[in-house]
Every structure is written in structure tokens, then in C-alpha cells.
Amino acid sequence: MHVKQLFWIFGAAMWLMSCADRVEVSPLPRLESRGEAVQLLVDEEPFLILGGELWNSTASSPAYMEREGLWDRLQLAGLNTVLTPVYWELIEPREGCFDFSTLDYAIGEARRRDMRLILLWFGSWKNSMSCYAPGWMKQQFGEKYPLVKTKEGRTLEILSPFSEVNMEQDKRAFTAMMEHLKRFDTDRTVIMVQVENEIGMLQSARDYSEAANAAYRSSVPQEVIDYLQRQGANCRPRLYEAWVGQGSPIAGDWETMFGTGIDTEEFFMAYHFAKYVEPIAKAGKEVYPLPMYVNAALNSRGRKAGEYPSAGPLSHLWDLWHIAAPTIDFLAPDIYDPLFPEWIAQYDLPANPLFVPEIQHEPRRENGARVFYAVGRHKALGFSPYAIDDATPEREGYALKEAYTILRSLMPLVMEAQREGRIHGVWFDRNHTEQRLTIGDVPLLCRHDLTLGWSAEASDPAQWSETAALVIELGEGEFLVAGTGVVMTLQPRVSDGTIVGIERIDELDYRDEQLPALRRLNGDEDHQGRHLRIPFGSYGVQRLKVYTYR
Ligand code: DGJ
Numbered sequence: 169m170h171v172k173q174l175f176w177i178f179g180a181a182m183w184l185m186s187c188a189d190r191v192e193v194s195p196l197p198r199l200e201s202r203g204e205a206v207q208l209l210v211d212e213e214p215f216l217i218l219g220g221e222l223w224n225s226t227a228s229s230p231a232y233m234e235r236e237g238l239w240d241r242l243q244l245a246g247l248n249t250v251l252t253p254v255y256w257e258l259i260e261p262r263e264g265c266f267d268f269s270t271l272d273y274a275i276g277e278a279r280r281r282d283m284r285l286i287l288l289w290f291g292s293w294k295n296s297m298s299c300y301a302p303g304w305m306k307q308q309f310g311e312k313y314p315l316v317k318t319k320e321g322r323t324l325e326i327l328s329p330f331s332e333v334n335m336e337q338d339k340r341a342f343t344a345m346m347e348h349l350k351r352f353d354t355d356r357t358v359i360m361v362q363v364e365n366e367i368g369m370l371q372s373a374r375d376y377s378e379a380a381n382a383a384y385r386s387s388v389p390q391e392v393i394d395y396l397q398r399q400g401a402n403c404r405p406r407l408y409e410a411w412v413g414q415g416s417p418i419a420g421d422w423e424t425m426f427g428t429g430i431d432t433e434e435f436f437m438a439y440h441f442a443k444y445v446e447p448i449a450k451a452g453k454e455v456y457p458l459p460m461y462v463n464a465a466l467n468s469r470g471r472k473a474g475e476y477p478s479a480g481p482l483s484h485l486w487d488l489w490h491i492a493a494p495t496i497d498f499l500a501p502d503i504y505d506p507l508f509p510e511w512i513a514q515y516d517l518p519a520n521p522l523f524v525p526e527i528q529h530e531p532r533r534e535n536g537a538r539v540f541y542a543v544g545r546h547k548a549l550g551f552s553p554y555a556i557d558d559a560t561p562e563r564e565g566y567a568l569k570e571a572y573t574i575l576r577s578l579m580p581l582v583m584e585a586q587r588e589g590r591i592h593g594v595w596f597d598r599n600h601t602e603q604r605l606t607i608g609d610v611p612l613l614c615r616h617d618l619t620l621g622w623s624a625e626a627s628d629p630a631q632w633s634e635t636a637a638l639v640i641e642l643g644e645g646e647f648l649v650a651g652t653g654v655v656m657t658l659q660p661r662v663s664d665g666t667i668v669g670i671e672r673i674d675e676l677d678y679r680d681e682q683l684p685a686l687r688r689l690n691g692d693e694d695h696q697g698r699h700l701r702i703p704f705g706s707y708g709v710q711r712l713k714v715y716t717y718r
Contacts, residue, residue: 197359199459199497199521203587205547206521208459210284210359214583216543217359217550218572219286221251221526223557224294228255230273238557239277245559246572249284249359250274251525251552256291257302260341268348279357286360286525286552289345291448292338294365295465296477298327305337313337316375324371329437329444330379339448343455350456361458362525363449366465366502367441368477373433375440384436388425392439393418395491406484407435430473435488437479442492449495461498462489463525468505483514490519502526502554508538508634509545509595516546526554529564536567536707537595537636540651543575544593544638547586567652570707574650574678578709581640581648590641594654598632604659607641610668610714611659617704620655625704635704645671645714650678653704658714666716670697676709683709 197210207214220242226233233239242250252274260266271287278285290300298309305313314331315323327334342363349358369375374384396403396411397418403411410426411417417425426432449460462481473479481489481499489499500523501515508527516522524542527535535553542548559565575582585591594603596616605612616635618626625631637651649656658668673694677686687693689710694700702708 193354194356197356197458199549204589205583205586206549207583207586208359208549210356214579214587215248215284215359216575216579216582217249217284217286217523217552218247218539218575219249219251219525219550219552220245220247220556220559220568221288221552221554222253223555224253224290226557227252227270227274228258230270233273233277236557239281241560242556243281243283244569245556245565246569246576247283247556248572248576249286249550249552250278250556251286251288251362253288253290253365254345256289256300256338256341259345260302263302263304266341266344266348268345268352271345271348272352275353275357279355283357284359285357286362287345287349287358288362288365289342291342291364292327292329292334292444293367296326296366296368296370296480298325301327314377314379316369316380317377318372319376320372321376322371326370328375328377328380329440330375330377330383335444335447338444339451342448343451346452346456346458349458358458361452361460362500363445363452363460363462363496366463366477366480367445368465368480369437369441369474370477371474373430373473373478374437380440383440384433385421387419388422389439391491392488393425395487399487403487404484406431407487410435430478434473434479434485438482438485438488439492441479442481442489442496446493446495449493453495459497460495461500461523461525462493462496463500463502465502466505466511468511483517486517486520498523500525504528509541512542512546512548516548521549522546523549524551526552529553529555529558531563532633533564533567534634535564536571537634537652539568539571539575540638541593541595541636543582543586544591544636544640545595546593547591567707571652574707574709577678577681577683578640578648578650582638585640592639593636594639594651595634595636596654597634598629605639607639607647608644609661609663610645610647611661612639612656613659614654614656617653617655617701620701623704637702642711647712647714648676648709649700649702649712650709652702652707655699655701656712657699661716666718668714668716670694670700671713671715673700673713674711676711678707678709685711 294300314328316326316328422432422436464481465477467476498520539551594614601619602615635653637654640648660667673689674685675687675689676683700712
């Protein structure tokens with residue numbers, strides 16, 4: 169080839185490369201601490217995740233999703249985000265050979281509908297087990313790839329976190345996925361990644377493999393000791409009290425530092441699970457820095473560590489996860505238990521924003537209520553019922569769709585109010601029927617709508633499903649209330665003895681994102697000025713203006 173031709177080809181290649189550099193890419197989604205809230209920014213705008221998580225196997229098959237018309241249904245259900253697994257066994261069917269076709273399909277379908285994705289990395293662990301490890305790895309489980317052992321010496325189908333080899337394989341695959349995203353997802357359809365799924369040790373509180381036993385007998389890493397000394401009573405109580413109970417030692421093995429028993433075994437294991445996750449998340453973020461979190465199966469129903477997945481990203485283990493996996497942005501609870509408010513409160517911590525990545529799909533439509541409480545009371549980043557494929561109008565679909573439609577219209581207002589600390593939440597069930605809020609100097613008594621006894625369901629305890637609302641302070645004496653099944657009465661102001669009354673209530677049309685006033689509510693709708701009400705079974709947004717009289 170002539171030198172001139174070579175020059176020309178070289179010049180053209182350089183020009184093409186410089187064009188590639190200029191290709192418009194959207195800014196990366198990121199978490200940012202803004203005012204009183206940590207918020208997720210998507211396309212630089214604060215974004216509330218109105219999500220739903222697919223059944224585990226749905227995303228393994230584009231053909232299945234097509235057959236079910238699933239993407240259209242998800243869009244119709246009002247979601248702006250779908251939580252979808254990425255399966256290690258499918259993306260790396262042969263060692264080192266990657267196939268991202270299922271992921272690319274999901275990105276394409278979500279993008280077409282202006283929906284976002286959160287990827288769930290089903291890597292080394294899925295609900296504690298290692299069922300999603302590729303077949304070529306499974307064939308060498310227990311040999312090349314060490315597994316955990318119970319106290320009795322039984323081997324479980326769980327990759328041991330004490331193996332560098334296991335971690336390296338996971339890291340390689342995870343990084344390949346992030347590299348692929350970086351290249352393929354320039355529109356930023358994927359906004360966040362969950363690293364692994366419900367990590368935890370089962371049957372025993374800790375791994376009893378040889379490597380694990382050696383680590384258990386060795387000194388607690390200095391970073392843990394430094395942290396305890398630095399943070400003291402700011403640590404989560406169980407960890408702190410165990411340490412203080414031992415006389416606050418500044419050196420020693422896990423039992424010297426925290427005592428004997430399954431609590432210590434769980435501390436030890438949490439640290440090492442997190443130590444395994446950290447290099448994976450770090451390598452992934454180095455390639456493509458999306459927000460990353462880990463989700464937890466809860467330590468509920470009075471079960472002991474090992475009966476529930478021990479040492480997962482649980483609230484009482486927050487410090488250990490934070491020390492060993494600082495790259496992980498937050499820990500998140502999967503809610504499959506009653507008393508949802510108590511569980512989510514445990515994950516709203518100073519350095520841990522609340523996100524509910526999974527919550528049981530509720531035939532009684534309770535999630536349509538719960539999302540208001542999570543967003544209002546705990547400034548949640550978002551909400552996502554599990555098995556969202558089932559959200560049909562007959563089941564939860566209607567409730568969730570109404571709730572999500574409201575929150576979509578309210579999103580800018582909600583995000584601003586979260587930052588400025590002007591948002592509140594109330595939640596009710598059969599046994600928790602009222603809650604008092606004082607906003608500014610306006611005292612509100614909020615109740616479950618069925619306490620009025622006006623609805624047919626009121627007399628049947630089985631019908632009392634959960635209700636909730638969020639309340640935003642709009643200005644002096646002006647509030648916005650959004651939710652379902654609540655009634656609010658104004659209370660006398662203690663400070664100056666004046667009585668607070670309803671000047672006016674406007675129902676807002678939440679199907680229009682401009683939120684125009686639809687009806688002036690008075691008469692029967694506000695009980696002749698006595699209360700604000702969103703009746704049980706319906707959804708609404710109302711703007712309340714109060715006044716005072718003597
Ligand atoms: C929690 C897990 O994270 C999900 O993947 C799924 O297995 C559900 N449990 C099933 O209830």
C-alpha cells in the first residue's frame with residue numbers, strides 16, 4: 169500500500185475516533201445528597217423509582233416476555249422502572265464467553281417505552297444459594313470453587329466467600345457486564361445495579377470451611393477496630409453492645425472482641441461477605457460507575473442467624489457492611505413481613521437512604537398505599553413490589569397504577585419537598601388507626617378512613633387493608649395530601665388557643681401532570697368543613713388551605 173494511502177486511512181480513523189468521542193451520551197445516573205435527602209439523579213433530574221421486580225425467571229426468555237406481552241403490561245401498570253435479573257449462567261455460558269442478548273433485549277424494550285431498568289446481578293449468591301453460577305463452575309464446585317460448610321461439616325451449595333478464586337470469577341463476569349453496559353447503554357436506561365441477591369449463610373450462622381475457621385480464629389481486622397473506636401455509640405447497637413460487653417478491647421480474634429455465640433459469628437460473616445462483594449462492586453464501578461446496592465432477606469419472625477440468611481446486608485450489621493464494602497451505596501430491605509413501617513424505618517439511616525427493592529405482591533392492594541408512606545415518611549428513593557408480572561387490574565395492578573400515576577405527577581414537588589424536609593407520611597392498618605402530625609403550627613389528627621364507619625367494609629375487620637398518605641407543606645397554612653383511605657381533622661392550636669379550620673379544599677387532577685384543580689370539595693366531601701377525606705378504596709390528591717378563628 170502506498171504511504172499516502174496509509175496516511176489517509178490513518179487520518180480517517182482518527183477523525184472517526186474523534187467523532188465517536190463526541191457522540192452524545194446522557195449523564196450517568198448518580199446518587200446525590202441534596203438538602204435533607206439523598207436522591208437519585210437520572211438525566212440530572214431527581215428521580216423517584218416507581219418500580220416493580222420481575223419473577224426470577226421471566227427475563228431469561230425474550231420469547232416468553234413477548235408471548236406474555238409483558239413490556240406493554242408493565243408500562244400500563246404505571247411503572248417507570250423495572251427491576252430485572254441478569255443471570256450469570258446465561259451471560260457466561262462458557263468460561264470467558266459472554267452473551268448479553270437477554271440483557272440487550274430488556275434494555276431495548278424498556279428504552280422504547282421510556283422506562284428504566286435496575287439490574288439484579290444474580291452472581292455468586294441468589295437467596296443465599298449459588299444456583300445462578302454457570303454450569304461450568306458448578307461442575308467444579310467443592311474442588312476448584314470452594315463451598316461453605318455447616319457447623320456439622322456438611323457442604324452446602326453456597327460458594328464460600330473465603331475464596332479468592334470464587335470472587336475473581338464473579339468479579340470478571342460482573343465487570344464484563346458493566347463494560348457491556350457502558351458500550352451499549354449510552355441512553356442510561358439502566359440506572360442502578362443490585363450486586364448479588366439476598367446474600368446470607370444458611371443452616372449455620374457462619375461458614376465452617378477450613379479457610380473460614382482460620383479467619384475466625386485470627387485477629388479482627390484493624391479497620392473494624394479503628395471504626396469501633398471512632399464511631400463508638402454511633403454504631404448499630406448490637407455490634408456496639410457486644411464490643412462494650414467484652415470491655416471494648418482494641419485487639420483480638422472475633423470472640424475476644426465480641427464474645428462467644430451466633431451474634432459474633434454473624435458479625436464475622438457479614439464482614440467477610442462484604443469483603444467479597446467490595447472488589448466486585450469496585451471493579452464494576454471503575455468501568456462504569458452506576459449506583460450499586462445490596463438487598464437483604466430480613467431477620468424476621470423470631471428466627472436466629474442461620475435460620476434466616478445470616479450476615480446479609482441487614483440493618484443491625486450496617487457498620488460491618490459499610491466498613492468492608494464502602495463502594496456499596498446502601499443496604500436495602502426485601503419486605504415479606506407484616507409491620508412494614510417498622511422494617512423500613514431500620515433502613516432509613518443517616519448514611520443509608522431507603523429503597524424498597526422488593527415487597528410482597530399484595531392481592532389486597534396494600535402496596536398502592538405503602539408507597540406513599542415510604543416516600544413521605546422516609547424520603548424513599550423508590551419502591552418495587554416483587555412478582556410485578558402479576559400486577560393485573562384484578563389484583564394489585566389498579567392500586568399500584570393509581571399510586572404511581574399520582575407520584576409521577578407529583579414527582580417534582582415530592583423531590584423538592586424531600587430535600588427541604590417539607591414532606592411527611594402517615595400509615596394505618598386495623599391496629600394502627602390514628603396518628604398525629606404537627607406541621608408548622610398546624611396540628612392534624614390523621615386516621616384510617618374506616619374509623620368513620622361510613623363504608624361498608626368498616627364493620628368487617630378482614631376488610632381493613634392498609635391505607636396511607638403523604639403530606640407536603642406547600643406554604644403558610646397550605647398542604648397537599650396524596651394517598652388513599654385517610655381522613656384528617658384539624659386540631660386546636662395549643663400555642664395561642666386559636667381554632668384551625670378548613671378555608672378550602674381543592675381536588676387536584678393527578679392524571680394531568682400540571683395538577684390542575686378539578687373540584688372544589690365542600691359539603692359532603694369535607695363533611696361540611698370538618699375534615700379532609702380520601703375515601704377507602706379510592707386514590708386522590710387534595711390541596712388544603714387552613715385558617716384560624718377564635
Ligand atoms: C426474595 C428474593 O430476593 C426474590 O428473588 C424471590 O426469590 C422472592 N424472595 C420470592 O418470594
